[in-house]
Amino acid sequence: MDAGVSESSARRALCHPDGKKSCGACCGMYNHRKSDESALMARLVERTRAFRRDASVEDEASLRAFRVRWEDPPEVKLLGELASCPFLGLLDGLDPTGRVGCLVHPLQNQGVDGRDCGVYDRFICEDYLCAAHAVLKRQEVELVIAAVPDSYLYGLVITNPRLIRTFFDLAATERGAYPTVRELARDEAIAAARGFFELVRDWPYRDTDGIFGAVVPGEGLETSRRPHPAGEQEVKPVDTLLLGLGTRKLSVEELEDARGRVYQAVLSFAAVLG
Numbered sequence: 014m015d016a017g018v019s020e021s022s023a024r025r026a027l028c029h030p031d032g033k034k035s036c037g038a039c040c041g042m043y044n045h046r047k048s049d050e051s052a053l054m055a056r057l058v059e060r061t062r063a064f065r066r067d068a069s070v071e072d073e074a075s076l077r078a079f080r081v082r083w084e085d086p087p088e089v090k091l092l093g094e095l096a097s098c099p100f101l102g103l104l105d106g107l108d109p110t111g112r113v114g115c116l117v118h119p120l121q122n123q124g125v126d127g128r129d130c131g132v133y134d135r136f137i138c139e140d141y142l143c144a145a146h147a148v149l150k151r152q153e154v155e156l157v158i159a160a161v162p163d164s165y166l167y168g169l170v171i172t173n174p175r176l177i178r179t180f181f182d183l184a185a186t187e188r189g190a191y192p193t194v195r196e197l198a199r200d201e202a203i204a205a206a207r208g209f210f211e212l213v214r215d216w217p218y219r220d221t222d223g224i225f226g227a228v229v230p231g232e233g234l235e236t237s238r239r240p241h242p243a244g245e246q247e248v249k250p251v252d253t254l255l256l257g258l259g260t261r262k263l264s265v266e267e268l269e270d271a272r273g274r275v276y277q278a279v280l281s282f283a284a285v286l287g
């Protein structure tokens with residue numbers, strides 16, 4: 014959740030891996046009923062512009078007023094009770110392809126900390142680490158960082174360890190061996206992985222709440238497992254990827270097409286690994 018720009022801890026490498034992209038998922042970046050890339054990034058541009066114009070970390074009253082004005086009400090959020098912080102914005106001017114991050118972080122404001130005015134407080138913001146930090150292997154993280162170009166996609170992928178792990182596992186099954194660090198560093202492998210991760214950006218079979226992947230938001234903070242997109246049809250290993258992509262229930266023809274798309278991406282990745 015911490016959204017500063019120069020955390021030195023290796024654990025923070027997932028949140029702000031390089032100077033081009035970052036993750037804002039735990040600040041609530043995707044917790045909105047309109048979470049397609051253009052709508053979501055346009056909101057961040059608008060909010061960041063307003064913050065620069067109307068608020069200052071030196072002026073607590075301005076932060077509180079900004080929060081009242083810009084915090085999303087429960088009815089526009091996917092998970093109504095899950096916090097969605099209005100102080101998440103854009104860090105590279107108003108460039109929607111650049112880094113997202115905390116506009117009230119002390120590293121953004123000459124040491125002045127405005128996070129206590131956000132939806133948590135400075136200690137929670139500082140200490141929280143999502144499951145990806147504990148679950149993902151180093152080579153998985155490095156491949157995602159190398160393959161994913163921008164913040165919108167990065168936050169969606171890095172917080173979906175099961176999708177990443179299944180992609181690796183299926184490719185390893187295809188070629189008969191888990192990829193080595195050296196194989197994963199090759200340009201061809203990075204390009205093929207990007208081809209798969211790009212499916213996450215605008216997956217045509219994504220359900221209306223599919224931005225949360227295999228988790229379905231319910232009332233308040235309740236979540237449940239996404240119904241299987243195959244319905245009564247036979248289940249296949251590649252379907253785990255469909256669930257991770259937030260796929261809705263599909264017809265026979267749609268299911269064949271969806272499986273074909275993701276499996277082709279897996280095969281392309283496995284092929285360049287050698």
Ligand code: SF4
Pocket residue numbers: 014015027028036037038039040141142143144145168171172
């Ligand atoms: S969701 Fe995870 S990777 Fe993303 S900013 Fe939060 S702790 Fe970091």
Ligand code: SF4
Pocket residue numbers: 014015016039040098099100101102114115116117118127128129131132133134138
């Ligand atoms: S104050 Fe808000 S935007 Fe900043 S780190 Fe905390 S939750 Fe994220």
